[in-house]
Amino acid sequence: MFRNVLMSLEFSAEAQKKIAALCERYPDSATKQPVVLAALHLAQKEHGYLSDDAMRLVAKTLDLPYAHVYGVATFYTMFRLKAGIQPTGSTIRMCTNISCMLRGGYEVLEAFENKLGLKRGESNGKFQLVEEECIAACEFAPCALVGTKYFHDLTPEKVGEVIAELERDPHPEAEVV
Amino acid sequence: MPAAIGTKLVTKRFGDERARTIAGYEATGGYAMLKKALAMKPDDITAEVKASNLRGRGGAGFATGVKWGFVPKDAKQVHLVCNADESEPGTCKDRLLVYWDPHLLIEGMIISAHALRAVHNYIYIRGEMMREYVVLAKAVEDAYAKGYLGKNILGTGIECHITVHRGAGAYICGEETALLNSLEGLRGQPRLKPPFPAVKGLFGNPTIVNNVETLMNVPFIVDKGGAWFNELGMGRSGGTRIVCVSGHVNKQGVFELPMGITFRQIIDDVCGGVWKGRKVKAVIPGGVSMPPLDEHELDVPCEFDALMTDERIKPVMVRPGQQFDLGGGRALRSMAGSGGIVVMDDQTDIPKATWRIMKFFAHESCGQCTPCREGTGWLEKVSRRVAAGQDHAKEGDLELLASIAHGIAGNTICALGDAAAWPMLGFLTKFRGDFELKIRRKAA
Numbered sequence: 109m110f111r112n113v114l115m116s117l118e119f120s121a122e123a124q125k126k127i128a129a130l131c132e133r134y135p136d137s138a139t140k141q142p143v144v145l146a147a148l149h150l151a152q153k154e155h156g157y158l159s160d161d162a163m164r165l166v167a168k169t170l171d172l173p174y175a176h177v178y179g180v181a182t183f184y185t186m187f188r189l190k191a192g193i194q195p196t197g198s199t200i201r202m203c204t205n206i207s208c209m210l211r212g213g214y215e216v217l218e219a220f221e222n223k224l225g226l227k228r229g230e231s232n233g234k235f236q237l238v239e240e241e242c243i244a245a246c247e248f249a250p251c252a253l254v255g256t257k258y259f260h261d262l263t264p265e266k267v268g269e270v271i272a273e274l275e276r277d278p279h280p281e282a283e284v285v
Numbered sequence: 286m287p288a289a290i291g292t293k294l295v296t297k298r299f300g301d302e303r304a305r306t307i308a309g310y311e312a313t314g315g316y317a318m319l320k321k322a323l324a325m326k327p328d329d330i331t332a333e334v335k336a337s338n339l340r341g342r343g344g345a346g347f348a349t350g351v352k353w354g355f356v357p358k359d360a361k362q363v364h365l366v367c368n369a370d371e372s373e374p375g376t377c378k379d380r381l382l383v384y385w386d387p388h389l390l391i392e393g394m395i396i397s398a399h400a401l402r403a404v405h406n407y408i409y410i411r412g413e414m415m416r417e418y419v420v421l422a423k424a425v426e427d428a429y430a431k432g433y434l435g436k437n438i439l440g441t442g443i444e445c446h447i448t449v450h451r452g453a454g455a456y457i458c459g460e461e462t463a464l465l466n467s468l469e470g471l472r473g474q475p476r477l478k479p480p481f482p483a484v485k486g487l488f489g490n491p492t493i494v495n496n497v498e499t500l501m502n503v504p505f506i507v508d509k510g511g512a513w514f515n516e517l518g519m520g521r522s523g524g525t526r527i528v529c530v531s532g533h534v535n536k537q538g539v540f541e542l543p544m545g546i547t548f549r550q551i552i553d554d555v556c557g558g559v560w561k562g563r564k565v566k567a568v569i570p571g572g573v574s575m576p577p578l579d580e581h582e583l584d585v586p587c588e589f590d591a592l593m594t595d596e597r598i599k600p601v602m603v604r605p606g607q608q609f610d611l612g613g614g615r616a617l618r619s620m621a622g623s624g625g626i627v628v629m630d631d632q633t634d635i636p637k638a639t640w641r642i643m644k645f646f647a648h649e650s651c652g653q654c655t656p657c658r659e660g661t662g663w664l665e666k667v668s669r670r671v672a673a674g675q676d677h678a679k680e681g682d683l684e685l686l687a688s689i690a691h692g693i694a695g696n697t698i699c700a701l702g703d704a705a706a707w708p709m710l711g712f713l714t715k716f717r718g719d720f721e722l723k724i725r726r727k728a729a
Contacts, residue, residue: 141470185454
């Protein structure tokens with residue numbers, strides 16, 4: 109109802125250009141649907157999270173039903189549906205899956221919770237703490253992933269250094285899109 | 286001749302920062318094999334790949350050349366899709382392969398696409414692999430600039446495109462039909478097979494989905510021939526094998542090893558033994574979806590067929606006295622899977638480790654099939670209370686776990702259901718005493 113009235117967000121010119129270029133990459137598709145994940149990543153980068161309006165923006169840009177975009181956005185774990193972390197903040201993805209667990213992954217996660225004052229799944233402006241499933245970095249378990257950076261062989265004692273480093277030099281996931 | 290320890294194909298550029306640039310890659314022989322391949326007839330390349338006994342390195346171990354042969358001869362538009370959605374717990378090879386040697390993957394893809402007559406090709410990379418996405422996107426861009434990709438590659442008149450497609454966090458997208466749905470911009474839910482992707486895949490066209498490591502081996506097969514590659518391996522498995530060893534070993538890591546190396550050799554000789562001077566209790570041989578081995582089953586090679594058929598590996602049981610039936614009365618022993626080897630020492634709390642694996646599958650079930658959606662949730666809940674022991678575990682919980690797992694296995698659209706059920710039954714079969722202890726403690 110009133111979708112055009114409610115919609116207030118726009119993509120930046122740069123994002124629009126990226127989306128247009130990506131649409132050319134799937135010539136066998138009858139629709140622009142294959143670009144939906146990329147467009148959602150871009151919307152999240154530019155608007156911080158996928159609000160209802162951000163999803164409507166993706167739907168309009170790709171000529172897709174809003175319901176389809178909503179269905180996709182709610183399926184994948186990297187999409188944030190609520191406001192919390194700022195686009196410049198660091199998402200700490202701490203693995204606790206089997207290889208990391210065997211070498212103290214849960215103890216490291218608890219150390220992150222205590223130092224940040226956040227529970228797993230929560231965020232403040234600067235940090236989001238995620239209990240992540242295997243991040244395919246088992247060769248130096250326990251491991252955390254923050255944007256493009258991996259923190260190796262973690263122990264609860266090293267957590268303070270990691271947070272201090274991220275305070276100085278954040279690694280927002282938004283940089284990658 | 287079988288490969289010796291130290292033989293390196295796909296990992297030979299690991300540690301060489303220059304190899305990531307196109308100039309550095311070319312300087313070490315890169316793209317030379319592509320030039321040779323483009324002069325070959327597509328069917329001749331497929332024939333070499335068939336002769337090489339290259340088997341899929343993503344988990345199933347299916348013969349790559351045979352898979353390529355399923356594409357209908359009269360297909361108008363074919364796609365090659367590289368599965369770089371590595372997320373099987375314990376597996377960390379594709380991420381490193383993409384990071385250290387992105388151009389080898391691109392070269393392998395162009396050669397394979399030529400063999401398949403595929404024009405528009407895609408690399409589906411896991412959303413969390415942000416560092417690797419940046420590396421790969423740059424490599425693809427550079428390959429276009431140098432004329433290795435485009436409408437008329439190297440002036441041969443052959444058209445080949447690669448697009449890097451980022452996922453957004455979903456283990457299930459590693460399943461090939463879920464991956465294709467995700468590529469098409471849908472929720473990542475697997476499709477019913479048949480039709481198999483080789484007949485009807487991406488956008489309804491015949492599509493071959495191959496793993497990163499699989500495609501990176503293709504240039505070597507073109508260079509030195511399928512027979513040479515086959516001889517490097519053992520039995521019906523050609524080439525070398527990458528294993529990712531993690532858990533309670535002195536030296537965790539990703540190693541390219543001879544196909545015939547045993548788990549004991551990997552743990553003791555390659556990884557410097559079990560940490561803290563302890564002994565092995567359990568080994569997951571190929572990612573958490575695979576039934577575990579116990580300390581008496583480690584003299585088996587990490588080769589695909591050996592893990593399925595070697596009689597030194599005890600069959601997985603549904604309950605004591607009833608063997609799990611893989612179909613037609615075949616026993617389930619284990620599988621080589623994705624090469625993710627997880628070692629657990631003799632002080633490991635096996636029921637707790639099992640719970641963590643079940644928690645993973647409950648989280649990652651896509652929700653499409655009831656046995657998996659509901660069943661993985663129950664496996665997580667019941668295994669959690671068993672692991673908690675004492676006042677939490679209930680009499681009959683082990684029978685309940687086995688019955689849920691048995692109800693999932695074979696009754697779902699994709700293999701995620703089996704992937705949860707098999708390790709549950711496997712751990713119960715081989716470490717039943719550990720589970721019973723949790724329940725008996727309560728009675729005492």
